[in-house]
Amino acid sequence: MTRHIRHAGLFCALLLVALLLNAARVQVVQAPEYDRNPANRRPDIARYEEPRGDILVGGRPVTGSKDTREHLRYERTYRDGPLYAPVTGFASQLYGTTLLEKAEDGILSGTDPMLAPFPLWNDFTRARNSGGDVVTTLDPAAQRAAYKGLAGLKGAVAALEPSTGRILALVSRPSYDPQPLSGNGSAAAEAWQRLNADRDRPMLNRAARQTYPPGSTFKVVTAAAALDAGVVRDLDAPTDSPDPYTLPGTRTRLTNASRGCRDASLREAFTLSCNTVFAKLGVEVGGTDMTATAHAFGFNNPALRIPFPVARSTFDTSVDQAQLGLSSIGQYNTRATPLQMAMVAAAVANGGQVREPYLVERTTRPSGSTLATPGSRAVRQAMYPSTAVRLRALMREVVENGTGRRAAIRGAKVGGKTGTAQHGLANSGMPYAWFISWAQGDRDLAPRVAVAVVVEDAEAERRDISGGGDAAPIARAVMEAVLKPR
Structure with a gap:
C-alpha cells in the first residue's frame, strides 16, 4: 500500500512540474506571441488601466487623463489642444500616437525600463509602472x-534659443484638437475621417514636417x-x-523686384534682396x-530628431551652374x-555655431524627480565667427533700413531677412512669404531668440505678398514675447 501511495505522490509531483513548465512556457516563451495576437486585448487594457503621464509647458501640464470606467479605462485629454497639437500630437486608443506622444511614449505610458525600480520583478509579475512626465522647452x-x-492663415513658426538650441515655439496652422481622437468609439472614427479629408491638412506639422x-x-x-570662401572680402565693394x-x-534672364541691383555691393544686395547678385x-x-x-x-541631414523626426531640408x-544659381537664391530644388x-x-546670432534643436528639457518620474535630461547638444561651425559678425550687421540693416522694418522692436537689436518664394508649375502658385530673424534685448549679452x-x-494680391509685410510682424510678436520681462 505504501508503494502505491509513493508512486501516486511521484506522479502528482511530475504533473505539478509539468504544469509549472507549461505555465512558464506560456508566460515567458510564448508571451510575445500572445501579446501580438490581435484577439488579445489584455495589452490594451493594461496600457490604459493607469493614467498616462503628462506633457508640461512652462511648468503646467497641457495634457491629462480622464477615467471612463470602461475596459480601456483612461482616455487622453488636452488643454489648449490646437495650440500645442504640433508639439504633442495625439494619443488615441484607436489610431496610436504621433509626435511627442509617440517619441516619449515609453515615459508617458510607464513602459520605459528606467521607470522600473526592479525591472526583472516587473517582467515576472507583468506589473506596470505609472507614467512619467515630459517637460518641454516651449515658452x-x-x-x-x-x-x-x-x-486665419496657413503657415508655420519656429523659434529657438540660439545659444542652446532649445525650441521656444513650434506652431502650425491650421491646427486641430487632438481630444476627439483619444477614445475608441464612433466619435473618434468620425473625427479621424474628417481630419484626414480636410484639404488644409490640419494634422500636418508644417513647422517641422513640411x-x-x-x-x-x-x-x-x-x-x-x-x-x-573669400569670394567677397569687402561688404561695400x-x-x-x-x-x-x-x-x-x-x-534665361534673372531679374530683380528692386531697383539698384546692378553691380551692387553685398551690403546693398542683401538689403535690397537682389536675386542677380546672389545667383552670381x-x-x-x-x-x-x-x-x-x-x-x-x-x-x-536625414537624422534630425527633436525627439520626433524632422523632415529633411x-x-x-547634382546641379549645373544655372541650377546652382537658382539654388543659391532658395529656388530650384532648395x-x-x-x-x-x-x-x-540662430547660427548667425550664435557666432556661426549651429546648435541641434531640441524640444524636451527633461523627463521625470511620477514623483517629480528627474529621470533624464538631454545633455549638451551637437555643435557645428556653420561659418567663421567673423562672418557671423558681418552677417549680423547685414541682417540688422534689413530691419533698420530695408524690407524688414516691420520686425523692429524698440530698445532691442533685431536682425532679419525677408523672402518671397515662388513655387508650382511655371511659378504659378501663390508665393510663400518668409521672414527669418533674431533679437537681442538691450540688457542681454547675446541674442535670445531666433525665429x-x-x-x-x-x-494680399499676388504682387503685394512679401516676407516683410506678411511674415515679419508675426516674427516680431514672437520675439517680443521672449524678450518681455517676466
Whole structure:
C-alpha cells in the first residue's frame, strides 16, 4: 500500500512540474506571441488601466487623463489642444500616437525600463509602472504669440534659443484638437475621417514636417559661403553683377523686384534682396563650397530628431551652374522646414555655431524627480565667427533700413531677412512669404531668440505678398514675447 501511495505522490509531483513548465512556457516563451495576437486585448487594457503621464509647458501640464470606467479605462485629454497639437500630437486608443506622444511614449505610458525600480520583478509579475512626465522647452508666451499671429492663415513658426538650441515655439496652422481622437468609439472614427479629408491638412506639422522653397531667406547661407570662401572680402565693394543676369549656359534672364541691383555691393544686395547678385555669387562660390556650407547649417541631414523626426531640408548636390544659381537664391530644388531656417538665423546670432534643436528639457518620474535630461547638444561651425559678425550687421540693416522694418522692436537689436518664394508649375502658385530673424534685448549679452515664419496664403494680391509685410510682424510678436520681462 505504501508503494502505491509513493508512486501516486511521484506522479502528482511530475504533473505539478509539468504544469509549472507549461505555465512558464506560456508566460515567458510564448508571451510575445500572445501579446501580438490581435484577439488579445489584455495589452490594451493594461496600457490604459493607469493614467498616462503628462506633457508640461512652462511648468503646467497641457495634457491629462480622464477615467471612463470602461475596459480601456483612461482616455487622453488636452488643454489648449490646437495650440500645442504640433508639439504633442495625439494619443488615441484607436489610431496610436504621433509626435511627442509617440517619441516619449515609453515615459508617458510607464513602459520605459528606467521607470522600473526592479525591472526583472516587473517582467515576472507583468506589473506596470505609472507614467512619467515630459517637460518641454516651449515658452508659453512665444507659442501663443505665434499661434495668434497666424490666425486665419496657413503657415508655420519656429523659434529657438540660439545659444542652446532649445525650441521656444513650434506652431502650425491650421491646427486641430487632438481630444476627439483619444477614445475608441464612433466619435473618434468620425473625427479621424474628417481630419484626414480636410484639404488644409490640419494634422500636418508644417513647422517641422513640411518643406518649402526658402526663397531669399536662403541668401543668408549664400552670403556666408561667399564670405567664408573669400569670394567677397569687402561688404561695400561692387560685385560686378549685371541686371538682368543671364544664368550660365542658358538664355534665361534673372531679374530683380528692386531697383539698384546692378553691380551692387553685398551690403546693398542683401538689403535690397537682389536675386542677380546672389545667383552670381553662388556660381562663383561653386557647387562644392555651397554644398559644404549648406550641410554645415543642417541641410541634407536625414537624422534630425527633436525627439520626433524632422523632415529633411535639401540643397541639391547634382546641379549645373544655372541650377546652382537658382539654388543659391532658395529656388530650384532648395527646400527647407521653418525649423531649419530658424537654425540658419540662430547660427548667425550664435557666432556661426549651429546648435541641434531640441524640444524636451527633461523627463521625470511620477514623483517629480528627474529621470533624464538631454545633455549638451551637437555643435557645428556653420561659418567663421567673423562672418557671423558681418552677417549680423547685414541682417540688422534689413530691419533698420530695408524690407524688414516691420520686425523692429524698440530698445532691442533685431536682425532679419525677408523672402518671397515662388513655387508650382511655371511659378504659378501663390508665393510663400518668409521672414527669418533674431533679437537681442538691450540688457542681454547675446541674442535670445531666433525665429522663422512662413505664410502660405498671405491675404494680399499676388504682387503685394512679401516676407516683410506678411511674415515679419508675426516674427516680431514672437520675439517680443521672449524678450518681455517676466
